[in-house]
Amino acid sequence: MPRWDDLDLETEGTGISKPLSRQVNLVGSMLGHIAEEQSGEALFEHVEGLRALCKAAEQEDAPEKREEAAERIAALDQDTLERLLHVYTTFFHLVNQAEQQEIIRINRERARQSGPSEWPLGPGDGPGADGAEPRPQSIDAAVADLKAEGYTADEVVAFFRQLDIQPTLTAHPTEARRRSVLRKEQHIADLLSTLRRPDATPDERAETLDRLYSQVAFLLGTDEVRAERPTVREEVEQGHYFLHGSIWDTIPAIHRDVQQALRRHYDATAELPAFLQYRSWIGSDRDGNPNVTADVTRWTVARQRRTTLEHYLDEIDELRDDLSISTRQLTVSDALEASLEADAEEIALPDDVRRQYQREPYRLKLCYIEERLRGLLDRIDATDVAAMAGAYAADDLLADLDLIAESLQGHGFEDAAQSGQLHRLRSLVKTFGFHLAALDVRQHSRVHEDTVAALLDAGDVVDDYGALSEEEKLEVLSRELQNPRPLVSRHADLPADAAELMEVFGVLRAMHAVDPDIVGSYVVSMTHTVSDLLEPMLLAKEAGLGAVVDGSYRCPLDVVPLFETIEDLDAADDRMETLFTHPVYAAQLEGRDGFQEIMLGYSDSNKDGGYWMANWALHKAIHALGVVCDEHDVDLRLFHGRGGTVGRGGGHTSQAIRALPPVVHNGRIRMTEQGEIISFRYALPDIARRHVEQIVNATLTATARAQNTPAPENPLLADKVSMESDVVALMDRLAEEGMSAYREFIDDPEGWQWYTAATPIEHISRLPIASRPVSRASEGEQVEFENLRAIPWVFAWTQTRYIAPGWYGTGQGLATLLENEPDARDTLRDLYENWPFFRTVLDSAQREMARARLPIAERYDALAEVETSFHAPIVDDYERAESAILEITDQAALFDGNPVLKKSIELRNPYTDVLNLIQIELLKRYRASTDDAEQEALREAIFLSINGVAAAMQSTG
Template sequence: KQPYGEHLEVPIFLQFRSWIGGDRDGNPNVTSAITRKTFSMHRRTVLSRYLRDLHELRRDLSISDLRLTVSDRLHESIQMDEGEVTLAGHENRLYIREPFRQKLSFMMQRIELVREGEHSVYDSDRFLADLKILADTLEQNGYADLVVHGRLGKILLQAQVFGFHMAALDIRQHSRIHTHAVDTLFKVSRVCGNYTAMTEEAKLELLSEELSNPRPLLPRGIQVDEDLQEVLNTFTVIRDVIQSSPRALGSYVVSMTHAVSHILEVLLLAKEVGLWHTEGEAVYFPVDVVPLFETIEDLDLAGVLLTKLFENPIYRQHLGHRDNMQEIMLGYSDSNKDGGYWMANWALHKAQKTIGNICKDFGVDLRLFHGRGGTVGRGGGRAGQAIIAMPRIIHNGRIRFTEQGEVISFRYALPAIAHRHLEQIVRAVLIAPLRAADEAGNAEIMERLSAASMKNYRELIDDPEFWSWYVSCTPIEQISRLPIASRPVSRGSVNTVDFDDLRAIPWGFAWTQTRYIVPGWYGAGDGLTALVQDHAPILKRMYKEWPFFQAVLDSAQLEMARARLDIASEYVALAADPEVGQRIHDQIVEDFNKGEAAILEITGSERLYGHVPVFRKSVELRNPYSDILNLLQIELIRRSRNKLEADEKRLARALLLSVNGVAAAMQSTG
């Protein structure tokens, strides 16, 4: 606008979604009733915001019809409003010569009716059309600046982004829940006695047969168990929301997708409430079903599963109805906990490349959904650098990623910071296809690095004495009591938690509290040392020329620079067995020291993350305060375990406050 004197209308390229109230994976508190309430809260929130903004806009647009030419479209729309909506008497009389205020009054009345449940009187498309009528009339009368730079322009943008739904709500559920529900469904309908015991091929044959059959499985009015009923109730909520506000629903994410049947099970459950049906060769199911690949094994097998999925005739029909667009989610937390930092990053990179090639071969448009956490160990770090580091094949201008609760305040609380963060992301998406480097010749090095680092990592966590060390030397017990997670700390009982059941977020949270920050770097020692000895020039070239390797190495050295092993060593005194405690601590320190030397050799720096002085200064400023909080926490844990305080509630509160304090000092949780 400023250099060329022209206004360029940029299409909407940024949209928001939410999992709050939709993610029921492992959280029994998120029921179908909660999800329905969440949709309602979203709608009421955004409509209330529109009412407030339209009220302010009505104050601004006081132009009389004696001073402008009222467009035919505006005149006709007001006439239509008068026949459909009743205004308070004083508003009709008050704004008789002010068409903009008159029109805005009708719009506000319609929104008020929608907010109170009268959905048929207005929708987001009509709302946007009305705003454009106002904008066009203003522009025709020489008031274009009021649209481009004024309140109306902002409301127009908001209407396009937020509609009447505010943020589309994703639904997420574990594949195990769907399998159990389908098993019960088949038993009640006497189609199959033991679905869970069937082979994958037999499951696919049965699911495809039932999806092609128009009749429902459950007889009308039959009573089923609570688990199946709750699953069906969730799909009923989805059906109702789609009918009233299609944009309000995001995707349906299937956690722990291990087989094609895990996707078809979702279609069958949707069919039971009328969400899925076929008409000849056509399929109607207005929901994107998203497989979530989380573990190292699932990432390695993602290509095989997707090939089988895209070859399935029933699913191909569904894809055709969804414009051949497939969204696929990648989990960064569980893969790290499963295979360690280096293996997880390499497995994710390879999986993206494989997924991109398979989608290209089948003519499927891909959108990757990155389940990144706030910390490096869960896929966090510099978002722009991470986007540029992705394989060339998947750079298509589409991307989704999560912003975890603990980082929202850091990235979005201040408008200037939020603008910069989003600007960096958009920039990265735009330039990534130009920056993606040829990976030929680098894969072998990465295979060796990831394999060696994973071996070292698994030796640490598979040590028979490691788990007792971890439980005794970290505040995981206190973290499990914090009411901050979106789901329980453990998939099993909190009192009997083990490594396999402990979720990835508290796993990383406890490491951060102790200042080890193992999920963000461990394995660098054994993984890099041998390679540096034999291939130092190659590694240095990879760091300079390959965005992926640079991003992974920089994120690792960032976490190592934040780690504080002198403070971490103080937690060893909490170990149930002092000798074991010291042995495992020494093992971690050894890998850190070897990894630090290797990284400095590759980067040519004198200090970890030395190329960003402001970061180093920030760490050095915070460390003295953080150190004291850690020492206080250690003493509080010791007193709690030895029953040295009469007031246990007071001690417990102090312990939880210490966890919050260290998290704030470290600017990260899990």
């Protein structure tokens, strides 16, 4: 093996930083050497030759070079193509890890330059004391900004106490990598991090390089594609890997950051609630996934509780090492002494333990806590949620830890509650309780209607509930929700789907009885009417969840509407107002202290209306919902169902938060974290912490400013923007023109025919990356646009390099305004300069356009071989969009405002082009083959190519 320290790696002229260039060249050189060792010199020559041709095609404006690469690929056998795919895909896995290390390096460098952030801290250590400013978008920066704006310490603490931030992990099928690949990537990331250490000795570097070489070899030899779809339980395990890993460690760090910022800028400390908590859909999201059963949800609850209790036992072991304080040295509080006496009466510790800790009261207290936690562990039963109930709750554990903290603070350890292992453990218990992450249940409104119909029929109330009008349904539902008697004595005779859903509500009842914090929201997909929300309330009542009190039913669940289509978004505020004023739901709202969560679907709205219409409809709906909730004195929490890609509402979370209408900046917010986004944001602790601090920074500052800044003339526009009311009309026209272009494609029957022929959607639908089907179609039913889910819809566009859902319609929308309205240019430039919403949406579009690769996309168009091609209209819209964006943003070329990311895209393109050319060749062979065995082998190779392009593009759906 070469001595990698001796390599003279080229780092100049690449347009990326020297540290990143060195790491990319290092892992690339290792990979090349390994590929040559394992597969021979000929394969290595193919790798380099194809890359060089695709690079020359771009740099020399020589498309014939790309054609030559395609011809070389066509001449290769399938085994060689698969080996090439493995090498290129592995290269992108390595590059992605190197880029994440570069992000970490830059953040750490900024942190080092930001001034003091460690003890001793005080007002004199803040900005100005040494000329250093807080790191941008950090919690320290947020507190510093608020102080500079004149807020007092008490006001800032009040803002923190107002925060209710709840990222929500989902198992949406967008993570194409196997867990084995993810684990190896993380190991490689750790080794690259070690190589960055300036204090590493020569021997340590040599050992690390050897281990890195081995891990690259192992990664290259690992199958990219799963042999079969993961089960829901495996998805739960994957989610727990992050929850009990980087997220578990990030929470105490964020709480510590808050305390340090308060001390640094205000010389203050404060007890804060769990302002940041995680939720999960994994193991409980039933919408369209028949594999999520009541049994799976029971198992998930048990799994979360068991692993959380086990982690607390480990944390208590760490704390016991700290708290070796002896009564020979210091006294403890009377309250702690009394607590130990009460513990001794309830729990019989082994004699040797009592003797060992007879002079160490804190350690003795921790022993009693451990016994109680072990008792709870013994009660866990994956088949019976109710059996998990115990006398010791998470609040009791927190009270015991608070008792320890108060004793320490009163006897020589004033800062014990705000630092060290005790602070860490208290933060963890506040945040995760014994449940880890509250489980939401989501189900489609149609399923509720069918189940209610079955119950009403079985109870001889209504023969055909589904045939009733909305008014008639509301009359029936209102009457039954105020009637304490059950509809049927048991549910065994119901249709299978209805019986299964009633069993889920039974599980929810048991979960709530054990610990209300286990239960999250009940989300109703495709909410169209008031009855869509009253139906699950009736099902909850029928399951014995809640009760009728004084003629009004009170459901302990937060029943959450999910508005997903453009039509539903436009009508969302009217529907909520009707709901708020309905007598039955008004009583429910009163029982929930006026609190209402509302979820918005970013994926399906884009699939329904296109890029600009979806973004604008969402923005208007958010504003309108904020207004109607204010009018009815409703405490609103918006739940943003954002996907990973721009075409599904993805992008920078902190920017999206700042771009929300001011009326909804109340400190409460939820957002989904899906698929590869979970891996990207939470695989590495430093990245996780940076992501979370940016969310907290954005939510805190937006909340403070929205409550204390006069509303702009146009309430749809964000802070400090004062525009004429015709801006809304302008945005309406922009969105309508964009939607017109989009729907012209969608509504043309030949558009779907072209899409299925030009993209690998057929194979994406079979890719074993998640337990959930890619379509809402019944088994055996043909997949059409209407029942195809948004994720595979976007996934296929990304594979072909069109990436159309993230920008298409921008050309017609912007160009039409610029061409037809004399003042549009100045208005749009002003909006881009001053309105966070418009700037965010436009910048996201131009980023996706910069990532698009139309010369490659054209080859997929040629692959389609259908009568009507839609490539030309897409290219036309791209060119019109490019011209308009450059005019509005005053750039020379797309994405000039982000030169680092732009350069990264350019450097990736030649390698990604090779992956696309191989995929196109495999698709040709698959379609030309009539042999089942040959097609199966080709399909496996196509799966590998899909994973490779996903790794190169760093996104799927």
